[in-house]
Amino acid sequence: MRNETQVKKSGFEPKILAFCCNWCSYAGADLAGTSRIQYAPNVRVIRVMCSGRIDPTFILRAFQVGVDGVLILGCHPGDCHYIDGNYKTARRIHMLKKMLSQLGIEDDRLRLDWVSAAEGKRFASIINDMTERIRALGPFVR
Amino acid sequence: MSDVRIGIFVCHCGKNIGGVINVPEVTEYAKTLPDVVYAEHNLYTCSAEGISSIRQKISEHKLNRVVVASCTPRTHETLFRNACEAAGLNKYLFEFVNIRDQCSWVHMQEPEKATEKARDLIRMGVAKARLLEPLEEVEIRVTPSCLVIGGGVAGMSAALNLANQGFEVYLVERDKELGGLLLNLNRLFTINGKAEEVIIPLIERVKNHQKIKVHTSTEVKGVAGFIGNFDVTLDQKGEERKIKVGTIIVATGAEVLKPVGQYGYGDKSNILTQLELEERLNKGMGDEQNIVMINCVGARIPERPYCGRICCMVAIKNAVLIKENDPRAKVWVLHRDLMTYGTEFEKYYQKAMEKGIRFIRYSLDKPPEIVGNNKVKAVKVYHQLMGKEMVLPCDMLVLTTPLIPHEDNQDISRMLRVSLSEHGFFLEAHLKLQPVEFATDGIYICGCARWPTDVPEAISQACAASAKAVIPMRRGYVRPEAITASVNEDKCSGCGTCVLLCPYNAIELQSKDGKKLAHITTAQCKGCGTCGAACPSGAISMNHFRDEEILAQVEALVI
Amino acid sequence: MAKLKLACYWAASCGGCDVAILDLNERILQVADLADIVFWPIAVDFKHHDVEAMPDKSIDFCLFNGAVRNSEQEEIARLLRDKSKIMVAFGSCAHLGGIPGLANFNNRTQIFERAYLEAQSNDNPDKTLPQTSSKVSEGELELPEFYDTVKALNQVVGVDYYVPGCPPPVPIISKVIDAIASQKLPPKGSVFASDKSLCDECPRTKGEKKIKKLYRPHEIIPDPEQCLLEQGILCMGPATRGGCGALCIKANMPCRGCFGPLPSVSDQGAKMLSALASIYDIDIKDEVAMAQMVEEVVDIAGSFYRFCLPTALINRRRM
């Protein structure tokens, strides 16, 4: 559970965008819901059919409009409903992170992780962890 | 003024949403969003009342886009899409906003933050809804035949039910013989009938049924295609065969855990598992007088938290058989809870007690101890109810272990692109809504491959899986979701980047008046979007998840 | 028909675009017949105040090349916009920010320090840096303000047409001249190039888009017939507009993306990255291969945004 003091002290509430894939991470997010696992309210989820659908353009556009952090949550390698969409995502995000570092965007602001349909708790902990990291980095000023 | 007319329906879901999120305020806010002409909130949008309200408001306010903010699209999107369709609105002009499972339920102690998040999510939903385009679903013929993987009691029951309804079945079994786990069982609870008396007739009926093609010592090597058109590669002792089926039922069963290293199993000669005891009972017992059984071996422990569901009954049945075989024998069953649920099992448990079988409850933190070096001589156990340590003489120690998933579930799950649960059994689409279906259309699951079950439950699940498989086969066609990719030939330069990315090889370069252009076979496309994201010319558009629609959501996130 | 008035200007660019106009060779005479050059600092001796004196919209069309890097260029860009009916962003720098746009990886302070303090050839003991105004005995000297961020022309003033290329190839320039001469101009905002990527006109044969490794152009001698990208050479062709006649490809060199992104693409770098990473055939669980992939695409941002950093979604490095 996040502690309240941390939030009050800095006052900055990060706004984080998460792309979740319909079959695994989105289902994991729902499982966190049905298990009533409480987590930070700073993330807004956009559902896509597969993490392979996420075009790096969306991520750059997110930072451009002032999102503080972007989270990509796909199926664990091997679990992808579409066989290997997440493999391409892994390569794209890996290369994108290097490019973003050249553009002065801190590594923590973009994160790729895997959450299965059975990992509600894991989903919540990733959200909390990402929120605290972005809070530490402060707002994204273009 | 754009001709887009959006209607929003925000759900209270009783107190599930309304108890945390200020639904009326969020509904008022929704009215301020661009192109929103109508907004309302209701106690249960998914109720008949909610549904009829949607249909009514669509015609009343001439809505051409509908947004529902309530639970999760994974369970209720079809319901609301059908409501739109019933009101004459193309069902893809509908957007679902999840403000329960991913908002109210997970921010219960922060109502204002949850309300603010709900507002953002609705704004994003509306931003996408405004750009949604109507889509038509493609009708795909379904081959009226089914592949059943696994020739145990579940697989055979499913095959028979399908065949008796006139459908062609390919029953594939890895071993030389049909029968599965039941082949090496002695008797079955609760009627204590011989396992053979159940399994042999079943095998005969399967072998004699002209609609069932049995392939023993055969493995499924590869599965391609999609519901209605699965191209399956079978490997029968090295010889490959290709078959085409419309649906697939997974009935690969499970295996009994060998408790190596527990209670001295493996290095003491008179320690058996219940399965090994079955064979001894079948061939005839020795003169053992004192038999001790320990239940929950390797189950309900941190590494394997689940309860094996039927192992208690297996233990009690074998105990009863021992007593019936030799009334003088003393049998103790050491358990941590006796899972004899239901009418039949509880009655069987009472009968076992009447036969003098003694049940001793032990707790995980004080497990029984074995006395004896190369042979077990006695078992020390703290009798929880009597509150004292007891030493039980023991000629034979039987360890009751749970069913565990087959090692190669992983390969089957990869091959069929279906998921496993955290325990390693196959994961059904939804425990209550779709207990015997996978999230992937056209593939079904039954028997111990899904979860340890006894024979009647396995047969019920097999018939249920058959019922689900029969539905598309009887109808003859399926209309998969119209979420597919399409190529804009004015933009495509034929660079070929997309071709190898498609896991369903639905894309190929076709020459058109001298120029090479990418072509997508809609029927094969499952709409994952990998090609769309990679296309450097932006020539591939993902229906219902177009770049513009997703970018609109991204831009709407930050006002 | 009265002769048209033509203006050309050279902002933050290398001057190649001005020379490119001369590459028209004898067709430059046709330009002379067509229009009077009323302002072209490199070629004719009209001064700034001459332009200020002209009535608004009196210039028929202005070929503005170069990005906007300082206040003077901005001022003249605004001036020419007011004075011209048609404003043409001529060449990659005006169209996308061009090579000068790569300065957006740094800001003024870093650039001044490198140029005036750190550069080994400097002799600047007093560490003097250029100032927008400095007092000297003769009076006050002024210099234009050096912006932190380089901008493309359409980020400063309204642009009617874009002529891509570094420099724009002659056939494209002639097409522009013909269009202006015939007054048959495409819709406003058009780019004088193909709407399909270079691959559409690339003469090389295409097989399987799958690469194991990426080579620098000097590391291997590519097969002249086969697609360069498929041989492991980073070619921006798939993510770049065609229309240049694949000049570089024909010289056995990969495309570097100077014609900019395709019409429905808002970020050329992101799209090329997405395509390249997708066709990289390595196991994502192999950390070494993954690290190798990122190393092999030397200077990812520089390569993918070589000509268009100022017009990218993230158009400068965050300091």
Next chain:
Amino acid sequence: MNNSVLIIGGGIAGIQAAIDSANMGFQVCLVEKSPSIGGRMAQLDKTFPTNDCAMCILAPKMIEAGQHANIKLLTYSEVLSVEGEVGKFKAKIKKKARSVDEEKCTGCGICIEKCPWKADSEFDAGMGKRKAIYVPFPQAIPNVPVIDREHCAYFLKGKCRACERFCEAGAINYDQEDEIIEVEAKAIILATGFDLYDPTPLREYGYGRIQNVITAMEYERLSSASGPTAGELKRPSDGKIVSDIAFIQCVGSRDVRSNRYCSSVCCMYGTKEAILAYEHRPGTKSTIFYIDLRAVGKRFQEYIQRAEDEYNITYIRGRPGNIELNRRNQNPTIWYEDTTTGETKSLEVELAILCQALIPPRDIQKTASILSIELDEYGFVKTPDGLSHPVDTTRAGILACGCVHSPKDIPDSVVQASAAAARAAEILSGGT
């Protein structure tokens, strides 16, 4: 109706069997005794182990059944007789008069609002009231009210007629009469579910004597947002919102004095209701008295583990002896022996909940004689060859699924319902 299936009982099992049969292209007639389909599940607030709300799982299926072209719904109806044999059954069904015209009624609910006469709500397990003209619950299908003629002033004393006055659709029709409908079917599926054991005979637990001793279904209604207290856990004696409660398992189950069998689901719904208490009021303390904690399904053990770790629930192995009333504060005091320690102790709580057994439907004898099928010793449907034909009954062509077959949880009921549909399909394709 050539290829048709008659399904008796409109709970989750009946609905699932109807949907599957209809999707296979067969004609289905679904008969339901109460005014709306939905059955017991509609009364539940949440369902284990996922804790998603019961109505959210049930509503889509109810709507699909209500709108399916191949399904004919006969609610507020009973089966009078069944003749014929497998492949050629003929059933007579009495459709009781609702006194409301189903075609005209829009489900607006004004009649219910204006009706001044009240009666105990069966849906709310007697915890709340309903009007004489009523719809059992908000999401009822069909959403058409029924006039309860035993509590309607017009039918009792010929006055009032308020509902008729306010009904804009003119749907109220006091002269509507019962109707007898003939239905042919090749196969019949029995899915009439279960009733709940009334713990009054167990004098020691004081149900009916001590106000703050309630049954699990009463608790379910208290905790449901559409229930009498809109989800507030107010105890009957003084309406105080409770924060220290106890659950007693095996009330009427595994008991020689009542039912010797185990009702399969009480361990799980007891824990679920304890978790609901914590969710309504974080910090609420629950104690559960059990004999064997039977959590045998998928993710059930983890559910129990989380109940202990995160929802302040304590499990005590021991069946309580009796419950006494603490007169001063109306608190029930539970006397029990903790069999793991052997101590005899008492625990005072604000509310005691009896996890009552699932018993065969009260009219099962009548149903069995109408269908001429045999029942087992407990009154559930007898399956002659329980091993190989788990959903068959003693009469060819008649199948049984759900709790009428034996107590089971919702996932197993849904599986059995689809299995019954599959068996029926075999019969409809000429098999036996």
